[in-house]
Amino acid sequence: SHFEKTPGWLDWYAAPSKPRLQLPAGAVDAHCHVFGPAEQFPFAPERKYTPCDASKQQLFALRDHLGFARNVIVQATCHGKDNRALLDALQASHGKARGVVTLGSDVTQQQLDAMHQAGVRGVRFNFVKRLVDFTPKEELLSVAHKIAPLGWHVVVYFEAQDLPELWDFFTGLPTTVVVDHMGRPDVSKGAESAEFDLFVRLMAEHPNIWSKLSCPERLSKSGPAALHGEQHAYQDVVPFARRLMQQFPDRVLFGTDWPHPNLKDHMPDDGLLVDYVAQIAPSPAEQQLLLVDNPMRLYWPEELT
């Protein structure tokens, strides 16, 4: 097909290891994707990479293999504003998945209501320049104001060096805001750096802003040491996640980011990624917050009454 995978794009682990960590009952993988199948759900013409297919069936099999109970499926840029593959997966999940879509300001109320019925609870704004072209802030704000009455939140993906210019936009959003992958800090600067202090200040000053503690494999310079059996996978990222887990225990989430788009130097074993959670949330109480209570409050609040 003409959807040839981007050269160098690694496939995900076909047979991930079984985690040592026993996840708490009801654990939520709060950041993952479905891609294609391209013949049924074509990738967006404006995409900046072409992934391999990654089906809902494979996602749900991974969920069960790792010990998660639910998924939050996040629209990735390779599908642009065409959320059909995501909506198809939500329907197949029988209520075990929620969705975060990508929308234009032309979205209609009828489309929003249908997505809400399907299990969508958020919209995603991507600012990573290698992934998307520029979208005017007015258009994004228009989308945010359209989804706010539904109780949806805004997921944002950006790189740490861009936080200063994005600060006013993020702090002006009329919803809960969930940051992907800790705002992608440069881990070589250290978890007490001015750069990460700024991100911590963003969360400290704005209690509506949450963060996912995901994607150490994208941020680490020390790499997946656990591939050799040691317990300290992605050791240099742990202090960043620990700082957020300790300071904002009720506003953090975790996800596998399966099928790990755009990774070229190594592909994480999802089982070892789950074991990484034991380093950033070592106590059962922290694991309960990170993996169950926090994502349930955000995505299935109706079940908490």
Ligand SMILES: O=C(O)/C=C(\C=C(/O)C(=O)O)C(=O)O
């Ligand atoms: O999957 C991720 O969250 C990370 C990446 C890709 C996307 O988010 C996307 O294409 O929407 C990335 O860093 O390349």
